[in-house]
Amino acid sequence: MSGITTKFTQLLGLRTPIVSGVMAGASGGALAAEVTRAGGFGFIAFGYGSIEKFRSEVALARSILKVQPQLPLPIGIGYLGWQLELPNAPAEECLSAALDENVQAIWLSFGKRLHQWIKYIRDHERSAGATKVFVQVTSVEEALVAVNDWKVDVVIAQGTEAGGHGSSSGSTLLTLIPEILAVLPKDGPPVLAAGGIANGAQIASLLTLGASGVVLGTRFLLSPESLYSNTQRQAIITARTASSVRTMAFDHARNTLGWPEGIDGRALRNSTVEDFEKGVDIDIMRRKFVEGVKNDDPDRILVWAGAGVGLMNRIQPAKEIVEELDQECSRSLRDAALLLGTVSIHTNHKIYHPRSKI
Numbered sequence: 001m002s003g004i005t006t007k008f009t010q011l012l013g014l015r016t017p018i019v020s021g022v023m024a025g026a027s028g029g030a031l032a033a034e035v036t037r038a039g040g041f042g043f044i045a046f047g048y049g050s051i052e053k054f055r056s057e058v059a060l061a062r063s064i065l066k067v068q069p070q071l072p073l074p075i076g077i078g079y080l081g082w083q084l085e086l087p088n089a090p091a092e093e094c095l096s097a098a099l100d101e102n103v104q105a106i107w108l109s110f111g112k113r114l115h116q117w118i119k120y121i122r123d124h125e126r127s128a129g130a131t132k133v134f135v136q137v138t139s140v141e142e143a144l145v146a147v148n149d150w151k152v153d154v155v156i157a158q159g160t161e162a163g164g165h166g167s168s169s170g171s172t173l174l175t176l177i178p179e180i181l182a183v184l185p186k187d188g189p190p191v192l193a194a195g196g197i198a199n200g201a202q203i204a205s206l207l208t209l210g211a212s213g214v215v216l217g218t219r220f221l222l223s224p225e226s227l228y229s230n231t232q233r234q235a236i237i238t239a240r241t242a243s244s245v246r247t248m249a250f251d252h253a254r255n256t257l258g259w260p261e262g263i264d265g266r267a268l269r270n271s272t273v274e275d276f277e278k279g280v281d282i283d284i285m286r287r288k289f290v291e292g293v294k295n296d297d298p299d300r301i302l303v304w305a306g307a308g309v310g311l312m313n314r315i316q317p318a319k320e321i322v323e324e325l326d327q328e329c330s331r332s333l334r335d336a337a338l339l340l341g342t343v344s345i346h347t348n349h350k351i352y353h354p355r356s357k358i
């Protein structure tokens, strides 16, 4: 690893500021563990799952990382707030399951009562500060609440480029990161950038904007460790940038309509999206979707994918992805520093011109 150090890597003792994002239905124990093993930090999505399924994914991560039961596990668990907030949902039981597993972090997003879940985590964690709380935000206002009112440990700023769910009217990262950093205290928590990231040069640019790390989702879908199917991975490989669109088509098709207001999802355009846009009867659309899932038909199924999809063209082990991104990022940072080659560096009262040595 190249030794990129930020306040985020220092907070979690990482070798690189690269995180695999929480992805319901796609990020399980194998992906999370391999990203952590490579020096980054991996998340398992609790998503729409059951506690049993969650426990088996955590056990898988433990066995890959060779961490004994009960010892701290260097991965995180991500919850969809609105799923915890459904009537009669066993929210506290679900959160306790992660705390019992002694995971290093919990990620919360897309809920109306995130403050309540943060309080539960703080009140029940093994020792004060043992569980780092990550909250994903899509605006400056949300970031201010997360930092000032909820005292979160890490903010994930999600741009509109991001695959999966996010704000239907959000900003791009190029705007969102500086806007958020401008209003947070200098000694505030690390801010990570999420959305549309496909390579290390993009990571370098986000670090120079002031982000303390990055979150990638779609790129990790193209690892054998993700829970995506081969058909879904192939769809990502062949997709162009313009194929990634924000839509509610799939939430209607699969009947997952409890998202907070102003949220939709970024996925690959296919006939399900086209039917939705044309106003095809919802029952017909659902029937075709269910049939498409049964037949594994890429023209009907759901493939969440961010705006960076056009830059992704191969399947690679998660560990290799992290290592490659880290190397590309440090190369870009070094190349960027060369742009300053004509600037003099003052040493020992002599003027030293780095380029003149070449």
Ligand SMILES: Cc1cc2nc3c(=O)[nH]c(=O)nc-3n(C[C@H](O)[C@H](O)[C@H](O)COP(=O)(O)O)c2cc1C
Pocket: 021, 022, 023, 024, 025, 026, 045, 047, 078, 079, 080, 108, 109, 110, 136, 158, 161, 162, 163, 164, 165, 194, 195, 196, 197, 215, 216, 217, 218, 219, 304, 305, 306, 307, 308
């Ligand atoms: C398949 C998939 C599922 C996702 N599920 C969740 C989720 O359960 N919770 C969440 O906060 N974000 C979710 N996201 C968003 C990611 O955490 C992250 O913000 C996003 O993937 C970053 O953008 P990128 O995919 O362009 O890299 C999901 C993204 C994808 C691609």
